[in-house]
Amino acid sequence: MEPYNGYMGRVLFVDLTNRTHRLFPWTDRDRKRTLGGKVMAADILLQHIRPGMQAFDEDNWIVVTTGPLTGCGCPNSSRFNISTVSPLTGIVTSSNCGGDFGLWLKRAGYDAVIFTGKSKSPVTVSIRRDDVVFTDASKLWGLTTTETQEKLPKRTGKLVIGPAGEHRVLYACVFSNERTAGRGGVGAVFGDKKLKAVTAFGTAMPTVRDREKLRKTNEKWVKILQKHPLTGRQLPKLGTAGLIAPMQAHKILATKNFSAGRFDGFEKISGEELAEHHLVSNAACTTCAIRCARMCRVDGKVVKGPELEILGLLGANILNDDIEKIIRWNYVLDELGMDSISAAGTVAFAMELAEKGVRDFGLAFGKTDNIEEMFRKIAYREGDGDILADGSRKMSERFGGADYAINAKGMELAAYTPRHAVGHGLGYATANRGGCHLNAGYLVVVEGLGLDVDSLTPHGKAALAIMFQNLMEAVSAGGECLFTSYAVLPGFLIDKPNWPLTKAILAAFPYLGPVINILSHFPQLPAINIPLLPESYAIKYATGIPSTMGRMLTWGAYGYNAERMANVILGQKADADQLPARLTDEPQDPRDPRTKVPLNKMKRVYNRARGWKDGIPTWTRLKTLGVKIDREVYKEAVKEAYR
Numbered sequence: 001m002e003p004y005n006g007y008m009g010r011v012l013f014v015d016l017t018n019r020t021h022r023l024f025p026w027t028d029r030d031r032k033r034t035l036g037g038k039v040m041a042a043d044i045l046l047q048h049i050r051p052g053m054q055a056f057d058e059d060n061w062i063v064v065t066t067g068p069l070t071g072c073g074c075p076n077s078s079r080f081n082i083s084t085v086s087p088l089t090g091i092v093t094s095s096n097c098g099g100d101f102g103l104w105l106k107r108a109g110y111d112a113v114i115f116t117g118k119s120k121s122p123v124t125v126s127i128r129r130d131d132v133v134f135t136d137a138s139k140l141w142g143l144t145t146t147e148t149q150e151k152l153p154k155r156t157g158k159l160v161i162g163p164a165g166e167h168r169v170l171y172a173c174v175f176s177n178e179r180t181a182g183r184g185g186v187g188a189v190f191g192d193k194k195l196k197a198v199t200a201f202g203t204a205m206p207t208v209r210d211r212e213k214l215r216k217t218n219e220k221w222v223k224i225l226q227k228h229p230l231t232g233r234q235l236p237k238l239g240t241a242g243l244i245a246p247m248q249a250h251k252i253l254a255t256k257n258f259s260a261g262r263f264d265g266f267e268k269i270s271g272e273e274l275a276e277h278h279l280v281s282n283a284a285c286t287t288c289a290i291r292c293a294r295m296c297r298v299d300g301k302v303v304k305g306p307e308l309e310i311l312g313l314l315g316a317n318i319l320n321d322d323i324e325k326i327i328r329w330n331y332v333l334d335e336l337g338m339d340s341i342s343a344a345g346t347v348a349f350a351m352e353l354a355e356k357g358v359r360d361f362g363l364a365f366g367k368t369d370n371i372e373e374m375f376r377k378i379a380y381r382e383g384d385g386d387i388l389a390d391g392s393r394k395m396s397e398r399f400g401g402a403d404y405a406i407n408a409k410g411m412e413l414a415a416y417t418p419r420h421a422v423g424h425g426l427g428y429a430t431a432n433r434g435g436c437h438l439n440a441g442y443l444v445v446v447e448g449l450g451l452d453v454d455s456l457t458p459h460g461k462a463a464l465a466i467m468f469q470n471l472m473e474a475v476s477a478g479g480e481c482l483f484t485s486y487a488v489l490p491g492f493l494i495d496k497p498n499w500p501l502t503k504a505i506l507a508a509f510p511y512l513g514p515v516i517n518i519l520s521h522f523p524q525l526p527a528i529n530i531p532l533l534p535e536s537y538a539i540k541y542a543t544g545i546p547s548t549m550g551r552m553l554t555w556g557a558y559g560y561n562a563e564r565m566a567n568v569i570l571g572q573k574a575d576a577d578q579l580p581a582r583l584t585d586e587p588q589d590p591r592d593p594r595t596k597v598p599l600n601k602m603k604r605v606y607n608r609a610r611g612w613k614d615g616i617p618t619w620t621r622l623k624t625l626g627v628k629i630d631r632e633v634y635k636e637a638v639k640e641a642y643r
Contacts, residue, residue: 002544003028004028004031004032004068004209004543004544004545005206005207005208005209005542005543005544006068006069006072006206006207006208006209006539006542006543006544007031007036007068007111007206007543008106008109008110008111008204008206009111010023010026010109010110010111011023011024011025011026011110011111011112011113011114012024012110012112012113012114012127012132013113013114013116014113014114014115014116014125014132015116015117016115016116016117016118016119016123016125016193016194016195017058017116017117017118017119018117019119019123019134021132024112024114026040026111026112030043031068031543031545032545033558033626034477034555034558034559035067035068035474035477035478035539035545035555036065036066036067036068036111036477036478036479037065037066037067037079037080037081037476037477037478037479038065038081038083038094038096038473038476038477038559038563039473039474039476039477039555039556039558039559039562040065040111040112040477041063041065041081041082041083041094041112042083042092042094042559042562042563042566043558043559043562043627043628044061044063044083044112044114045061045063045083045084045085045092045563045566046562046563046565046566046569046627046628046629047628048061049085049092049566049569049570050569051569051570051571051636051637051640052570052571053085053570054085054087054090055084055085055086055087055090055185055188055189055192056087056168056188056189056192057085058116058117058118059116059117060084060085060116060189061084061114061115061116062082062083062084062114062115062116062186062189062190062193062195063082063083063084063112063114064080064081064082064101064105064112064113064114064115064159064198065080065081065083065111065112066080066081066102066105066106066111066112066479067079067080067102067476067477067478067479067480068206068478068479068539068542068543068545069478069479069480069535069538069539069542070102070103070106070206070479071102071103071106071107071205071206072206072208072214072538072542073214073215073218073287074214074218074221074287074479074480074538074542075218075221075222075225075287075288075289075484076225076285076287076288076289076290076480076481076483076484077287077478077479077480077481078098078099078100078102078103078285078286078287078288078479079096079097079098079102079285079476079479079480079481080096080097080099080101080102080105080176080479081094081095081096081097081181081476082094082095082096082097082174082181082186083095084184084186084189085189085570086184086185086186086189086410086411086433086434087168087170087185087188087189087192088170088171088184088185088188088342088391088410088411088434089184089409089410089411089433089434090410090570090571091409091432091433091434091566091567091570091571091572092432092433092563092566092567092570093183093184093185093186093411093433093434094184094432094433094439094563095173095174095181095182095183095184095186096181096438096476096482097174097176097179097180097181097182098176098179098285098286098288098481099157099158099159099175099176099177099178099179099285099286100157100176100177100286101157101158101159101176101198101200102157102479103157103286103287104156104157104199104200104201104202105127105157105200106204106205106206107157107200107201107202107203107204107205108127108128108129108157108200108201108202108204109129109130109202109204110127110200113127113198115193115195117193118192118193118194119134119193119194119195120194121136121137121138121194122136122137122138122140122141122194122196123135123136123137123194123195123196124136124137124140124152124196124197124198124199125195125197125198125199126156126198126199126200126201127198127199127200127201128200128201128202129202129204137194137196137197139151140196140197141166141196142163142166143162144162144163144335144336144337145160145161145162145175145334145335145336145337146334146335148160148161148162148196148197149175149177149197152197152199153199153201155201156199156200156201157176157199157200157201158175158176158177158197158198158199159174159175159176159181159190159197159198159199160174160175160176160196160197160198160337161173161174161175161187161190161191161195161196161197161337162175162187162335162336162337162338162379163336163337163379163380164187164188164191164336164337164338164378164379164389165187165188165190165191165337166191166196167191167379167380167381167389168188168191168192168381168389169185169187169188169338169378169379169381169389170185170188170342170389170390170391170394171183171184171185171188171338171339171342171343171346171391171412172185172186172187172188172190172191172337172338172339173185173186173187173337173338173339174186174187174190174337175334175337178303178304178334179285180334180339182339182340182341183339183341183342183411183433183436184339184411184433184434185339187337187338206542208541208542208543209540209541209542209543209544210541213537213541214538214541214542217534217537217538217541218538220534221289221484221534221538222289224487224534225289225290225484225487226289227491228486228487228491229491229494229495230450230483230486230487230489230494231289231290231483231484231486231487232290235290235291235292235483236282236290236291236292237275238271238272238274238275239271239274239275239282239292239293239294239305239307239308240271240292240307240308240309241270241271241274241275241294241306241307241308241311242270242271242272242308243271243308243449244266244269244270244271244308244311244312244315245266245267245270245271245272246448246449247312247415247416247448247449248262248263248266249448250420250421250447250448250449250455251420251588251589252416252417252418252420252421252424252444252447252448252449252455253266253312253316253415253416253417254312254313254316254317254406254413254415254416254417255316255317255319255417256316256317256318256319256348256352256365257317257318257348257349257351257352257365257404257406258317258348258404258406258413258417258582258583259404259582260417260588261417261419261420261588263315263316263319263321265315265316265319265320265321266315266316266321268321268322268323269311269312269315269316269320269321269323269326270311271308271311273323274294274296274305274306274311274323275294277323278296278297278305278323278324278327279294279295279296279305280295280296280297280302280305281295281302282294282295283295283304285481288481290481290483290484292483293305293307294306294307296327298327298328298331303331303334304330304331304334305327305330306326306327306330308415309340309341309344309414309415310326310329310330310333310340310341310344311323311326311415312415312416313340313341313344313345313348313414313415314326314329314330314340314344314347314371316415317344317345317348317415318344318347318348318351318365318366318368318371319365319366320366320368322368325368325371328372329371329372329375332372332375332376333375336375336376336379337379338375338378338379341412341413341414341415342391342392342411342412343375343378344412345392345406345407345412345413346378346388346391346392346395346412347363347371347374347388348406349392349395349396349401349404349405349406350363350388350395351363351364351365352365352401352404353395353399353401356401358399358400358401359399361374361384361387361388362374362384374388391407391410391411391412392405392406392407392412393405393407393410394410402580402581403580403581403582403585404580404581404582405580406435406580406582406583407434407435407580408428408429408431408434408435408577408578408579409431409433409434409435409572409576410434411433411434411435411436412435413428413435413437414435414436414437416437416444417583417588418444418579418583418597419583419587419588419595419596419597420447420448420455420456420588420595421443421444421447421448421455422447422455422456422457422458422461422597422598422602423443423444423446423447423455423458423461423464423465423602424437424440424442424443424444424447425579425583425584425597425599426440426443426458426461426462426465426597426599426602426603426606427439427440427441427442427443427465427468427469428440428579429577429578429579429597429599429603430465430469430577430603430606430615431469432560432563432564432567433563438472438482439469439472440465440469441464441465441466441467441468441469441472442468442472442482443461443464443465443468445486445489446464446489446509450486450489450493450494451489451493451494451506451509452497452506453506453509453510454509454510456594456595457510458598458601458602458605459510459511459513460509460510460511460512460513460516461510461602462513462602462603462605462606462609463512463513463514463516463517463605463609464509464512464513464516465606466516466517466606466609466610467516467519467553469556469560470552470553470554470555470556470557470560471485471488471552471553471556472485472556473555473556473557473559473560474535474552474553474555474556474559475535475552477555477556477559478535478538478539480535484534484535485533485535487533488533493505493506513605513609517609519550519553533549533552535552536548536549536551536552539552554625557625558625558626558627561610561617561621561622561625561627562627564612564615564616564617565616565617565622565627565629565634565637568616568637568638568641569633569637571640572615572641573641573642574613574614574615574616574641574642575614575615576615577599577603577615578599579597579599583596583597584596584597584598584599603615611624614641614642616638616641619631619634622634
């Protein structure tokens with residue numbers, strides 16, 4: 001068989017304890033099965049993890065993976081993934097990043113790098129094609145993310161942590177340029193291993209199977225992204241911040257620790273306010289054709305501006321309408337190397353604990369003068385910051401308040417409150433890494449933020465969630481930004497909501513569940529490529545691997561099931577897909593009992609359609625997908641899940 005293109009064909013394995021390195025076996029058969037990215041990482045971790053493994057164990061692996069489209073000239077293809085056992089959730093986390101490290105790693109001749117062990121002292125690992133150099137990083141220890149990167153060689157790909165990672169804040173993140181591998185505490189695992197920085201350099205480039213067809217596909221792809229109302233108009237004009245106003249209109253803007261869905265001061269923290277009064281320029285990840293990033297000014301420096309999540313969670317969710325403070329807090333959190341979503345969600349929970357008289361952390365809704373100080377205390381684990389550094393779930397286990405500790409599986413939720421977008425609530429609950437809006441399938445995009453499908457009905461939401469989760473899993477595995485998947489929604493459904501055809505399609509959406517489930521379970525049926533999903537064409541022309549819409553759904557399903565089984569082996573219990581009672585038991589609108597997430601009803605349909613029982617993949621489903629797992633390991637893990 002002719003080797004697949006698009007890949008460098010090598011995976012690096014680095015032992016930090018012994019400061020050695022070797023190649024890790026990974027074949028074309030493995031590539032065809034997993035594609036790359038987070039699906040590849042899930043498969044690698046599934047073969048390695050053991051019952052009882054914890055994030056700060058020496059043998060917890062950090063798996064950094066690229067996709068086959070990375071470095072092949074495709075738009076928005078610079079993404080790379082970091083997967084590991086999360087200190088925040090205790091299960092597998094996968095954290096995606098738009099920095100340029102993935103491009104440089106492939107130029108160094110590798111598709112992925114795996115780190116194991118622990119260094120006795122701070123270390124920088126420099127990766128070259130035929131060499132790996134370990135350098136003392138004691139002088140870098142204590143520096144911020146920007147300061148650290150400025151000390152490293154300029155023309156290299158970089159991964160760094162800040163003080164939050166060094167002090168093992170459970171939601172510390174990793175930076176590449178100004179972009180973040182933000183969720184699940186991957187930065188804390190770097191810090192525990194004393195891995196302050198990684199650099200990569202090389203001049204190699206991946207070959208492609210059919211360069212001319214790939215070039216034409218890329219040209220069409222860019223035009224599709226530029227013409228689409230979401231990727232060609234809304235995101236370039238206002239960035240993700242442009243969603244604040246429609247979230248307010250649809251009652252899904254998390255407000256006062258998710259107790260409400262609308263905020264009176266929303267206009268002051270909106271994308272329009274940011275663009276008109278604070279925007280210096282647009283920016284983009286490497287290879288991006290959308291340019292949704294915002295650049296703002298802080299302390300006389302032009303820095304990365306806030307995106308939707310921090311505007312919502314450090315705005316409406318703590319009753320703050322001062323956008324200038326949010327811009328500054330965003331910069332501070334980035335410099336400290338801390339996930340803004342979990343940091344903000346934890347602060348909001350602390351505010352409600354104080355409001356209810358449970359425990360006073362000096363934080364209160366609407367009070368903003370000491371927020372920055374608290375972020376610094378969290379990063380260095382000083383005073384009450386040491387408590388908040390462990391996240392809202394651990395705080396609720398200590399102080400109570402689990403009903404309003406807004407997390408799923410220990411990970412704080414994004415800024416979309418789901419009681420007026422119940423399908424998105426199902427996604428939060430079933431997301432493998434916890435309360436993630438993207439791993440959830442981002443169903444909110446059809447429940448008000450793109451399309452206007454009935455957001456309160458549970459009908460069809462399980463099937464849609466599964467399809468979107470699988471599709472986005474595959475897009476990510478290819479090395480693509482998930483925003484490119486927005487273009488799969490026909491533009492007229494967004495631009496012409498009052499068309500009779502649009503209304504008919506949106507009305508029918510909730511009743512398409514059976515059809516969608518058939519397509520998800522029988523990938524040979526959608527054995528086609530559709531123009532609005534150029535990824536499938538690009539994968540075929542770049543790698544030579546047969547790729548169709550159905551094949552992409554299968555790659556996604558493989559990744560989703562492999563990651564879920566890894567979680568079960570790590571100790572995730574049966575029926576762990578839950579949300580706080582505030583979201584499932586209390587109507588957001590007391591006059592409308594439908595305004596809560598009917599989670600159990602949707603989960604029954606979801607599990608049946610996934611081929612799962614109580615959130616655990618059946619042996620039959622795993623074998624159908626070809627997921628590699630020992631039968632005895634599977635049986636023992638499932639037995640433990642019910643204890």
